[in-house]
Amino acid sequence: MHWIWTECVVADLDCDAVIVGSGPGGSTFADVLTAAGWSVIVLEKGRNHLISLEPPFEPSGDLSNDEIKFLRRHFLGPDPFLEPRTYRRTAADGERLFTGEVNSLPTTVGGGGFHADGKLPRFREEDFHLLSARGPIDGATIADWPIEYDELEPHYAIAERLIGTAGDAGKNPFEAWRSGPYPMPPGPDMFGAILTSEAAEKRGLHPYRAPTGVNSIFYDDRPPCNNCGFCGHFGCPIHAKGDPISSLRRALRTGRCEVRPESYVKEIVLDASGRRATGVRYLDIANGNAEREVRASHVVVAGGAFETPRLLLRCGVGNSSDLVGRNLTYHFQTFSVGIFPFSIHGERGRSVTHHHDDFIVPGPDEMAAARAAGLPWIRGGTVEHGGGGTPLQEASTYPPGPQHAISMRDSAIRDRLFAFTLQAEDLPQHGNRVDLDPTVVDAWGFPAGRVTYAPHKHEIVTSDHFAPILEQVMRDAGADFAFSTTSPPQGDLDLFDISPLGVAPASRHTMGTCRMGDDARTSVVDGDGRFHDVENMLCADSSVFVTSSGYNPTLTLVALAHRAACKLAGVDVEPTTPMDFS
Amino acid sequence: MPAHFSGADLAIVAAAVDRLIPPDDAGCPGAAAAGVPDYIDTFLGAFTFDPPRIFAGGPFSGRWGGEASFDNWLPLGPMEELAWRTRIEGSGGRTEREFNGAVLGLQQIYRDGIAALGADFADVEGTEQDLRLNALPEFKRLLYQHACEGMYGDPVYGGNRDEVGWTMIGWLGDIQPRGYTKEEVESREKLEIRPPNGNSSA
Secondary structure (H helix, E strand, O other): OOOOOOOOEOOOOOEEEEEEOOOHHHHHHHHHHHHOOOOEEEEOOOEOOOEOOOOOOOEOOOOOOOHHHHHHOOOOOOOOOOOOEEEEOOHHHOOOOEEEOOOOOOOEOOHHHHOOOOEOOOOOHHHHHHHHHHOOOOOOOOOOOOOOHHHHHHHHHHHHHHHOOEOOOOOOOOOOOOOOOOOEOOOOOOHHHHHHHHHHHHOOOOOEEOOEOEOOOOEOOEOOOOOOOOOOOOOOOOOOEOOOHHHHHHHHHOOOEEEEOOEEEEEEEEOOOOOOEEEEEEEEHHHOOEEEEEEEEEEEEOOHHHHHHHHHHHHOOOOOOOOOOEOOEOOEEEEEEEEOOOOOOOOOOOOEEEEEOHHHOOOHHHHHHHHHOOOOOOOOEEEEEEEOOOHHHHHOOOOOOOHHHHHHHHOOOOOOEEEEEEEEOOOOOOOOEEEEEEEEEOOOOOEEEEEEOOOOHHHHHHHHHHHHHHHHHHHHOOOOEEEEEEEOOOOOHHHHOOOOOOOOOOOOOOEOOOOEOOOOOOOOEOOOOEEOOOOOEEEOOHHHOOOOOOOOOHHHHHHHHHHHHHHHHOOOOOOOOOOOOO | OOOOOOHHHHHHHHHHHHHHOOOOOOOOOOOOOOOHHHHHHHHHOHHHOOOOOOOOOOOOOEEOEOOOOOOOOOOOOHHHHHHHHHHHHOOOOOHHHOEOEOOOOHHHHHHHHHHHHOOOHHHOOHHHHHHHHHOOHHHHHHHHHHHHHHHHOOHHHOOOHHHHHHHHHOOOOOOOOOOOOHHHHHOOOOOOOOOOOOOOOO
């Protein structure tokens, strides 16, 4: 294949806002702005397998329960050959330790909204002022957010309705205050989660039915989930999952939204002052990578906490603080796995149906563990009760030979497995970052993004503290045995080869790389998502998070995008007050 | 009619993958009888079809209701074609495929691997076959990865003949649009489910 770098075609269509990225953040922006009468163009690097872009905007029907397509052939992208990423723990590893797939979230129309099974918890009040509430920790760049939970609550409530969230308000004693119930009741409980929830309760924990962006009833022209089990990493063939099809469809129906897939944004264009963006230049992939320009009165970057800083660093925009790409956080994941003597049949239903949040609020035991390790405090995160998995994933974990078929029929690590995933708070650190790899490039010739990341002692101490508790609950629930592992893996590098999750953090919860704050010297965007350096440019993804919390990030990033879009378009949102669920 | 391999090559691949997933008397037909060689052949010959057999269609297989649509292969975009042609054919000195250096294609890796296993591979004893496979650890790893895909991937990709891989492990495969009922999700016993139209391929 050859392409020609053609002359730039200037301003084929002007609009009020050009949005870079069509995931949950970008599509929320498009939804709010078009409803307020703005015209928007959404540029998406990946292909469109979500929705017809012609009226009546029907689902495109490309999604399916197909392991080869989704798990082996990068159907939703990014293809690590075309868009490699690199990883190293610290500079001591040299320029890179690994090249390939690092923290990949789908590169396709709908973006990260495809990634998982739609777990949509809110953050808690304390998450927005962690520094004030708990105090600093050496080596970590903990800071308060410039906004508080109370300001975000109305947007959380709206985000739950826009995505379509099923849950059980008032059942989680650790949840932040809510102004109303979830728009849908919870769906069916996984058999495994029924066992682990009962066991967890007996140990004094407080499991509850997880809020998930998966329909439990007909909602928003989409059917209820039929529990097919191909959830995380798969696109939903019936659109019961809260992928961004709803927000994009609403935006498209206004007639004021244009979605352009296969549009690779190469550059943000600034005016002579350098303080205003005039639009973006992009490569039209389906037309020989011809260079095109969109001029807009506002530019919204929503490529995710990996691709957004990569774009900004590449074109040198928004980075007077030198913080673009820095303070990269994930969730430090601890997997406590139980192998049961009977079928758990975790392939039936969503991938996770229950959580417990007890580990987010440190008690006396946690404070003692912190002190013993020389830390002022530790905080864990939400714990997902989940299982499932597909035969292809399972098969690769067994060795070849006569035992292959025996292991597959016995299915200890698929049909008889259930797991806790602790999504623990990952403290921000100045040296943990996304930057540009000095050598590796993508298929367009632009530098690959590189992650430099090593966990803080806090994460290790927290994992070591909670893993034995989770293993005990697993055994109480009936597991023959239980063990724990983490991502990123700990210990000797030689052992990393055998980790099925790889060397780099497997978490797709990337956050923090354009942190928000009031001070332009210590933050990249302000509390409304506007870049300090470029007055008409905003960020609408989890890059803006100041701290990681211990909760899945999607609902919070959508709520923040909703709030930023409302402020931009002058849409008033009424303040809310707590509802009593007792 | 194979899409890529010669008959002799196909026989060597079949013998090799049957050592990695051998038949047994408890329901495993072995990788060869399960159609793994056809899976690999279809993959390496993906670009002899139009659209190329990389991404099967959606949303339903037809096995559990709905219209069968997996055989409506999805056209590739230009960058997807670049990626998959490079993986399969190798970079062959073409600039646009070598942005991070030369890439050895799967077709060449198989040519080299089959040659190294030896023309008599299919006819020698199993223990000798194992020795030859173990002398090629990287090729063995690739064969095993493809054997698993051809054993448990959807039959539309050429393997998993008559769903034997799934039948062996009690996996129902693509279950849309039927899905599972609330009772089937929550029950302690794994409730048995039968396909509406027999054990038919899509």
